[in-house]
Amino acid sequence: MQKYSVFSLIKNAFSxxxxxxxxxxxxxxxxxxxxxxxxxxxxxxxxxxxLAKEHKIxxxxxxxxxxxxxxxxxxxxxxxxxxxxxxxxxxxxxxxxDLWRNLSQELNFNVMFSPRGIINLAHSDAQMxxxxxxxxxxxxxxxxxxxLGREEVKKYIPMADFSDDVRFPIFGGLMQPSAGTxxxxxxxxxxxxxxxxxxxxxxxxxxxxxxxxxNGKITGVRTSKGExxxxxxxxxxxxxxxxxxxxxxxxxxxxxxxxxACVSEPVKPLLDGVVTFGAGHFYISQSDKGxxxxxGDLDGYNSYAQRGNLPTIQHVLTxxxxxxxxxxxxxxxxxxxxxxxxxxxxxxxxxxTHIDGxxxxxxxxxxxxxxxxxxxxxxxxxxxxxxxxxxxSELSLNRFSTGYLLDEKGxxxxxxxx
Amino acid sequence: MLYIKCPFCGMRSQNxxxxxxxxxxxxxxLNKDVSDKEWDDFVYNRKSLRGKHIELWHHVSGxxxxxxxxxxxxxxxxxxxAMMNEEI
Numbered sequence: 001m002q003k004y005s006v007f008s009l010i011k012n013a014f015s016x017x018x019x020x021x022x023x024x025x026x027x028x029x030x031x032x033x034x035x036x037x038x039x040x041x042x043x044x045x046x047x048x049x050x051l052a053k054e055h056k057i058x059x060x061x062x063x064x065x066x067x068x069x070x071x072x073x074x075x076x077x078x079x080x081x082x083x084x085x086x087x088x089x090x091x092x093x094x095x096x097x098d099l100w101r102n103l104s105q106e107l108n109f110n111v112m113f114s115p116r117g118i119i120n121l122a123h124s125d126a127q128m129x130x131x132x133x134x135x136x137x138x139x140x141x142x143x144x145x146x147x148l149g150r151e152e153v154k155k156y157i158p159m160a161d162f163s164d165d166v167r168f169p170i171f172g173g174l175m176q177p178s179a180g181t182x183x184x185x186x187x188x189x190x191x192x193x194x195x196x197x198x199x200x201x202x203x204x205x206x207x208x209x210x211x212x213x214x215n216g217k218i219t220g221v222r223t224s225k226g227e228x229x230x231x232x233x234x235x236x237x238x239x240x241x242x243x244x245x246x247x248x249x250x251x252x253x254x255x256x257x258x259x260x261a262c263v264s265e266p267v268k269p270l271l272d273g274v275v276t277f278g279a280g281h282f283y284i285s286q287s288d289k290g291x292x293x294x295x296g297d298l299d300g301y302n303s304y305a306q307r308g309n310l311p312t313i314q315h316v317l318t319x320x321x322x323x324x325x326x327x328x329x330x331x332x333x334x335x336x337x338x339x340x341x342x343x344x345x346x347x348x349x350x351x352x353t354h355i356d357g358x359x360x361x362x363x364x365x366x367x368x369x370x371x372x373x374x375x376x377x378x379x380x381x382x383x384x385x386x387x388x389x390x391x392x393s394e395l396s397l398n399r400f401s402t403g404y405l406l407d408e409k410g411x412x413x414x415x416x417x418x
Numbered sequence: 419m420l421y422i423k424c425p426f427c428g429m430r431s432q433n434x435x436x437x438x439x440x441x442x443x444x445x446x447x448l449n450k451d452v453s454d455k456e457w458d459d460f461v462y463n464r465k466s467l468r469g470k471h472i473e474l475w476h477h478v479s480g481x482x483x484x485x486x487x488x489x490x491x492x493x494x495x496x497x498x499x500a501m502m503n504e505e506i
Binding site: 242252254300305311 | 419420432433437439440454455457458459461462463464465466467468471473489491492493494
């Protein structure tokens, strides 16, 4: 594989950039693989990469019904954080933060990880107390957390509405300084290129139509490009999890919902990190191009449509305007939607299933992007060793029936409210 | 914007309604032994169908009645709505 560097850039400039190697091949599927990963998104590509790199399993195929990086890894708002209260979520995502910090070097692909901090705003004394509790839990797990007062928040976001006559005055906030953003497409492409160079077959435009199961053990998948045998199969299909679960006669603690995001026209640097409004569903950051990147609520009813509905955007931006009145003068450039695998307690599932050789990676709700490296890392371990790693042992499928929920938000099973 | 036909008030805009989830979920009968699996299915497990989906809606800013709707989860077309005691 050609190494990307300033020297290769200069060298290729002499031939008008016409001689770059392809970043990944377009192979026809083999008859059999050791492992098939279904879903060529961030998590699937990362899983294949870590299977090859950490576990030396390279006879691997990624099967993707569309094109790689066309789903949620290309649709998210690029936020990376580990500001969780529960030990299992905190430890899992803090391990992921360490992977993020080194990812550009590891993949030889600039993922533009930019740890500029995230502030969750508080709008009441009760919320400040809750954030103090969450911040303390984070610090006990070795995650950086700073409780900010109103004046300290003002230093970070002086353009927010700090007047006293607003409905939800800013009391303060909880900051994770090491959180940030990254370039989402680069994450998918970086993992794909490295996985491909280690022998992983990336098979695009190939839809899984069914599974071959003999005596409770998976033996392969039926696809639009024919049958492919496999010793092990991993599902990394986010919003399509329920569709594949139906083909496996499984019902999962997951519902599929649409989440929208939008960007404004680009403006000069204005907002450094990520800010979330604590009194409504709204969060905002500024991209390197200068666009204000915003999102908030789910559309509020089960949806497989990868596009959203206007009332939700209006609702989200109403909250945004209450916090940042300057937004009223910006034009929206784009809105889009992606479909989320909303789990019933708001935490993901990375586990084995009752079918031997079938592994499940789902339930990411609207926070899958930040966990891309650690999800791939732990899922690869789960597949290779046929048992969960310590980091994902509590992200189990049976935690619902046994009552060991990871209900970070404590909102119950109304997934569309979250 | 969805337009939803409330069985009591007629066609109204989506803003007047709140969603109530999958209407096909049945609470286990309490006058017999209920297994953990049945509780699990009732509380957590959902089919979340792609295509025709029967679901609950609440006309929260209108007559405040709950009702059932059959909607396509991929196209959002609403085929029919019905009162809670009606079959759909």
